[in-house]
Amino acid sequence: xxxxxxxxxxxxxxxxxxxxxxxxxxxxxxxxxxxxxxxxxxxxxxxxxxxxxxxxxxxxxxxxxxxxxxxxxxxxxxxxxxxxxxxxxxxxxxxxxxxxxxxxxxxx
Amino acid sequence: xxxxxxxxxxxxxxxxxxxxxxxxxxxxxxxxxxxxxxxxxxxxxxxxxxxxxxxxxxxxxxxxxxxxxxxxxxxxxxxxxxxxxxxxxxxxxxxxxxxxxxxxxxxxxxxxxxxxxxxxx
Numbered sequence: 237x238x239x240x241x242x243x244x245x246x247x248x249x250x251x252x253x254x255x256x257x258x259x260x261x262x263x264x265x266x267x268x269x270x271x272x273x274x275x276x277x278x279x280x281x282x283x284x285x286x287x288x289x290x291x292x293x294x295x296x297x298x299x300x301x302x303x304x305x306x307x308x309x310x311x312x313x314x315x316x317x318x319x320x321x322x323x324x325x326x327x328x329x330x331x332x333x334x335x336x337x338x339x340x341x342x343x344x
Numbered sequence: 345x346x347x348x349x350x351x352x353x354x355x356x357x358x359x360x361x362x363x364x365x366x367x368x369x370x371x372x373x374x375x376x377x378x379x380x381x382x383x384x385x386x387x388x389x390x391x392x393x394x395x396x397x398x399x400x401x402x403x404x405x406x407x408x409x410x411x412x413x414x415x416x417x418x419x420x421x422x423x424x425x426x427x428x429x430x431x432x433x434x435x436x437x438x439x440x441x442x443x444x445x446x447x448x449x450x451x452x453x454x455x456x457x458x459x460x461x462x463x464x465x
């Protein structure tokens with residue numbers, strides 16, 4: 237099965253900071269990579285699918301990119317409502333969909 | 345705006361069957377792929393499987409022997425049964441809709457609020 241790793245596992249940032257989170261797949265998954273945001277006590281929210289396509293209604297400060305098996309989620313200017321945990325998820329292997337372990341973004 | 349709501353017992357005894365229902369409101373259950381996903385501190389987010397409104401399914405191989413999903417289009421509901429549960433099945437269980445309609449994309453764009461199921465005697 238395809239393993240997903242994320243780095244860092246947590247980071248501290250301030251409002252207005254540019255934040256970058258990396259997700260790495262254990263094998264090629266093409267662009268089949270999605271990003272979710274989860275706040276405490278809430279369900280995950282789809283932010284980006286197919287590595288770089290913004291889900292409808294998601295602010296444009298969120299963006300995604302791919303380089304080989306490395307994927308990046310970037311928040312261009314962190315807002316107060318962006319403090320949350322972010323998960324990547326591969327949708328390439330439809331036999332077993334897997335999520336990354338998450339990256340927690342908290343207040344510096 | 346579609347809304348999903350999970351319901352079912354919050355406590356299940358070891359070796360018994362966990363049963364949950366997801367009620368869909370604001371849209372028809374027909375023509376969509378409906379998923380179950382769980383989240384536990386130990387294993388993180390884990391996809392359990394999907395059921396299409398016509399009845400076709402795709403289950404996570406690691407859970408396939410214990411999972412059964414079903415749909416009741418007349419009630420706009422779909423259900424999950426997980427048999428022979430152990431403490432490792434303790435988790436928050438979410439139902440979620442796939443963004444796709446003609447085929448599954450495995451992008452989950454609408455989620456229920458989640459329900460905690462604890463396996464304990």
